[in-house]
Amino acid sequence: MPWTEIQADSGRGRANFEPLQGCVRELSYRDAIREALDQALTRDPRVFLIGEGIDDPGGVFGSTKGLAELHGRERVMDMPLAENGLTGVAAGAAMTGMRPVLIHMRTDFLPMSMDQIVNHVAKWSYMTGGSVKVPLTIRAITGRGWGSAAQHSQSLQALFAHVPGLHVVMPATPHDAKGLLLGAIAGSTPTLVLEHRWLYDRTGPVPEEPYLIGAGSGVVRRGGADVTLVGVSYMVGELMLAAGELARTGISAEVIDLRSVSPLDEELIAASVRKTGRLLVADTGWKRCGISAEVAAVVAERAFDALRAPVRRICIADCPTPASHVLEQACYPDVDGIVAAVRGML
Amino acid sequence: MPWTEIQADSGRGRANFEPLQGCVRELSYRDAIREALDQALTRDPRVFLIGEGIDDPGGVFGSTKGLAELHGRERVMDMPLAENGLTGVAAGAAMTGMRPVLIHMRTDFLPMSMDQIVNHVAKWSYMTGGSVKVPLTIRAITGRGWGSAAQHSQSLQALFAHVPGLHVVMPATPHDAKGLLLGAIAGSTPTLVLEHRWLYDRTGPVPEEPYLIGAGSGVVRRGGADVTLVGVSYMVGELMLAAGELARTGISAEVIDLRSVSPLDEELIAASVRKTGRLLVADTGWKRCGISAEVAAVVAERAFDALRAPVRRICIADCPTPASHVLEQACYPDVDGIVAAVRGML
C-alpha cells in the first residue's frame, strides 16, 4: 500500500500563502493537481481516472494533460456522457478494489449524479455496516464569468456537505490542491474535491514528494484580532486582499481557509471568533442553507457569547447566475463588498 | 383563471393547531391533500397528476385514492420508473400551458431528478428572462421508522432550499397541507411540497372551499416568552409537546412553524428571538448546511445581540438512517431531547 508510506499533513495553522519551509519549487494549481494525479497513477495500480474528454488535448484545463499518454487510455479513460451511470460505475469499481478518480469539467454536472452520490456512494459504508468502502474521488470544477450563465457556473458544495458519508474539500492553494487530492485518493471515504477555475493559474510552493492532507482541517492564513474572516476556495484570496486593505486602516483581520467543508473544522472557527468577537463568512456558493449558514450556526452554538457584532455572510447573489457581464458583476461578491461589510461590523 | 377567485391566506400568526374560527369540519392530513388535488383537478383543466402508481388501489398512502376514477387516467397518470426524465416531461408540460403535479412516494427519489430540478426547473424562469415560467408542483413524502433504512427515510429539504428559483414548503397540519398544496398549484413558481408520512393520520379543521397559502410565511403556533422553538413538518408537533412539558415547570416557549423553508420567514423568527433571547431549531433533516443552520444564521445576523444562550439545533443524527429499531430510536430526535436541550439553555 503505497499510501501508508506517505506522511499525512494536518497542516493546521500553517500559513500556506507564505513560502513553505524549505520548499522552493513553485507550481500552478493546475500543475499541482496534475502532479498529484500522475503520482497516484504511478504509485498505485488501483488508481484510474475517468471523465468526459480527460484524454483530449485540452486535458481538463490542463489538469490531466498528457496523463493518457503516460499511463495509457485504460487508466485515463474517456467516458460517455452519462454522469449518473458513470458515477455508479466508478462507485462499483471502488467497492471492488479500485480507486477511481471521476472528473467533471463543471460542478454543474454533479446534479446529474446526485442519485449515485447521495443515495449510494454516501451511504454504502453505513448500509453495509462498514464492510464495503467506496474509496472514490470526484473532482469537479467551478468557473466564473464570461457569460457561462446559470448552468455552467454553480458552486454546489453545500448540497454535498449536507449529506453524511461524504467528505467535501475545496483547495485554495496549489499546495492544498495537491495534498487534498492525494489525501482523497488515498483515503477510504468518498470525497468530492471541488476546484476553482480561477485558481488554476495561481502559483505557490508545492513539495515534489507526494503528501496527503486529510479532510477536516482548516488553516489560519493570516492572524488577526478584530474580526474573523472565514472563506473557502477562491474566496480565501479575496479575504486575504480584504484583510490587507483593512490593515491599512488599522483593522486586524484573521483569515481562515476552511479547505474542507465536510468535515468542518468547527474548533478552529470557534476559537478564532472567541478571540475576535466578529465573524464574516465568504462563500463561492449561495447563502441559504449554505456553507456560510453552517459556519454562522456553529458560531451561534459555540461562541455566541463572544459575538460583538452581527454575523455577516458574503455569498453569490440569491439567483441563478446571469449571462450578461454587467449582471455577472453584480452577482459575484468582491473585495470591496467584503471590506465594506467588515467596516460595518466595527 | 379559477385561482384568482380564491383568496390567498397569509395565515401569519394564527395558531392553526387551535380550531379555525367557524370551521368545524375535521379532515386528516391525507384527506386534506386529496381534497386539494381533487379541487384543483375539478377547477382547472390545466392541472394533471403524474407519478408512479398514483392510480393504484393504495393511491399514494390514500392521498390520490379514487382520483383516477373521478378524473380519468389521462389526468391522473401512472408513469414509468424514470424520475429525472419524467421531471423533465412535467417541466416541459408546465412550460407550455399545463400545471402538473408530480408525485413521489419518497423524498429519497428526488436525488434522481436533481438535474431537472436544480439545473432546469429552478433556473428556467431566470434563464429566459422571465418569459417562460414553470408552474410545476412536486409532492414528495418523508417517512420514518420500520427499518426503512438509509434510502427510504430521507428528509432532503435543505438540498432544495439552497437553490434559488424554487419554493419549498412543508405542511405540519391538515389545514396547511391543503392550502400550501393549492397555493403551489396555483402559483407560477416551481414548488416542492414535502409531506411527512407520520402526519397522514393527524386530523384538524380544514375548510371545504379551496384556499391558497403562499410560500414564505411561518406561523406562531404557541406564544411564549422564554425561548423560541422553531420547527418544520413533523417536528412542529414535537415542539408543541415539548412546550407543554416545559410549561409545567414554568418555562414559557414560543413555537414557530416555518411551513415554508424557501422562502424563509426571517422576520417572524428574528422578532421572536428578539423577544425571547433564546433559539432552538428542530428539523427532520440533517444538521450541516440544513434548515437549522439557516435559521441559526439568520438569528446570528439579525438578532445576535438578543441571544442570551447558545443556539441549539435538534436534528436527525449525522449519519444515514440505520435499519435496526434500536439504532433508529437513537437516530431520530424526540421530545425528551428537546425538553432537555431547552432546560440546558436556561
Next chain:
Amino acid sequence: MNFPNLPQSELLRLYESLTRIRLFEERIVERYHEQEMKTPVHLCLGQEAVAVGVCSRLAREDYIFSTHRSHGHCIAKGMPLRLIAAELYGRESGCAGGRGGSMHLVAPDWGIPGSTAIVGGSIPLAAGAALSAKMQNNGRIAVAFFGDGASEEGSFHESLNFAALHALPLIFVCENNFYATNSPFKARQPECGIAAKGAGYGIPSVTADGNNLGTVYQVAGEAIERARSGGGPSLLEFETYRWKGHVGPACDFEAGCRPKDELERWLERCPHRLYRDGLLGSGQVSCADLDAIERNLRHEIDDAFDFARASAWPDPATLLEHVC
C-alpha cells in the same frame, strides 16, 4: 419442461438452492406478523428459479449486485442464512450489523458488495464491478439483478452503453415480473419487451422463461461463458411473477392490485414444483432424497432464525460508526 441434462449432484445442488430460498421466504411469511422483523420485506416467492439458475453458474468470487428484492439472489449466491436472518431482526450479528435491513443485504466474502433499494441503482454498480474485474484481470464477472421497472431508468441505458463499449464481463439479469409495485408493465412501457433494448447496443439479448430453472441455467450459462471468455455483456430478460404483494408477506389481489386469475395461472407454473416434478420424472432421484434435503434445510433455517433472535442488539452508542 426443459429439464437440464446434468449429473445428479448438480441437479440436487440446484434443488437444494431453490428450496432453501422457498423455505426461507415462507419462514418470513410465517413469522413476519410477530413484528420482530422491523424492516420491509420484498419477497421473491415465485421468482426463485432466476436467482438459482444464474447464481449456480457463478463462482464465489464473481460479483452480484441486487435490489430491494434480494433475498433469493443472496441465498443462491451462497450467503449464509444466519447473516440474512439476523439482519432482518436488526441484530448486531446481521450482515450489516443491523444498519441495512432487508433491502441492503451484503456479503463481500460471497461476492455480494451490496444491494440497493433505489430502483436502477444496482445496474451501474455491477458495471463498475465488471470494469474492476476487467482492469484487475482477475477472471471474475459481475451480474446486475434488476426488475422490469428498473429497465425504465436511465441508468439501465447508460450501463448498457458503457458495458457494450468496453465489452465488460457483465450480465444484465432482468426479472420481468410484469409489475413495479402495483403498476402493470403496459402502463409503463410499450410492448416491445426489455430484451429488445439490448440490440441497440449490439448486446446479445434474450427473453426466456424465468420459471423454468433448466432454461435459466442454460441461458445464464451461455452468457456467463461468453462474459468470462472476453465476449462482453449479455442481457437476459426472464419472465416470471411474484406471488406476494410488492412488499410484506400478504397477497395483494384482494386489494385489487392484480387480477386473481393472473396469479392463479402463474401459481400453476410454480418454479419449484416444475423443477421438482422434472427431477423426480428424470428418475435420478427419489422423493425420499428430496425430503431429506428439505429436512436439512428446515434445520438450517431454524438455526438461522434462532441465531438471529438470540443475537445482541446493536449498541446505540455506535450509531455514528461506519458513516465514512
Next chain:
Amino acid sequence: MNFPNLPQSELLRLYESLTRIRLFEERIVERYHEQEMKTPVHLCLGQEAVAVGVCSRLAREDYIFSTHRSHGHCIAKGMPLRLIAAELYGRESGCAGGRGGSMHLVAPDWGIPGSTAIVGGSIPLAAGAALSAKMQNNGRIAVAFFGDGASEEGSFHESLNFAALHALPLIFVCENNFYATNSPFKARQPECGIAAKGAGYGIPSVTADGNNLGTVYQVAGEAIERARSGGGPSLLEFETYRWKGHVGPACDFEAGCRPKDELERWLERCPHRLYRDGLLGSGQVSCADLDAIERNLRHEIDDAFDFARASAWPDPATLLEHVC
C-alpha cells in the same frame, strides 16, 4: 444530391433560411475577437441543413427545445436575429434580457420555450411539450434537438420510452456530428448508431445524411406528418459535422482535437454549397436571385448586430428579478 421537388418559393425559402444561419454564424466568427460578446458560442457552421430541413416543416406554434448549440435551430424556427444578437451582447433587449446568453436562447412566440446547456436536458422537456400539446389537443408537435453525446444520457432512454408509451407527437432529432467536445463517437458508444436505439421502443427511426437539405426536409416531413396525425414519435439521426471547435470561433484541428483530413472531407460536403448547387442546377433560380437573398440577409444581420450594440445594458438593480 437528393434535390427536393418543390415550388420555387419553397426552395427559396429554404435557401434563405440556410443562408441566414450561415451568415449569422460567420458574423459571430468575425466579431467574436472583439470580446464584446462575452458568452461562450457553440457554432453550428457545417450543420445548418438539419435545422433548416426540420424547422421549415414546422408551424410557428410547434415547439422546439434546443441545446448549447442552438443558434441554427432558433433562426430556422423564425426567431428574429435581433433577439439573438442582443442576447449574445448581454443586452436588456436580448431574448432573455441578457440573463441567458448564447446557450439559453428562448422565444415563446416562435415556439421556442428555451434551450438548455445541460447535455440531454432538452429531450424530456420536449417530450413534456408534446404531452402538453396532446392533452390540450391543440394540434401542435414538439421537436427535441440534441447531439450524439446527448444520446448517451439516461434522459434519452427515459424520453424514448415515455414518448413511445403515449404515442406523443414528438420528433427526436439527433445531430450526430461524431464528437462530444473532443471525444470521438467511438470512445463513447459501440458502433451501432443512434437510430438503432429507437427500435427497442418500437419507434420509427432512421439515419440520414444531415448535410443534404433535401434529405432532411423529406425525412423530417414524414416524421412530422406522422406525429401530427397521431402516429406517435420518430427518431431521426442526421449525420453531419461541425467545422469549428466545440466552443468559440476557432478551428480545433491544429490543436490536435480532430484529424484535418476528416474536416476536409466534410468541408467538401458543405450543406450550403450542396444545396446552392442543386438549386442552380435545377434551373429554377439564377445566381442573381440568390445573391439578392444574400444581400438582404446581410442587411438583416447588420441590423441585428447594430441593434444589439446600441441596446442598453440590463440594470444591475434588476439582478434578482425573474428568479421565481
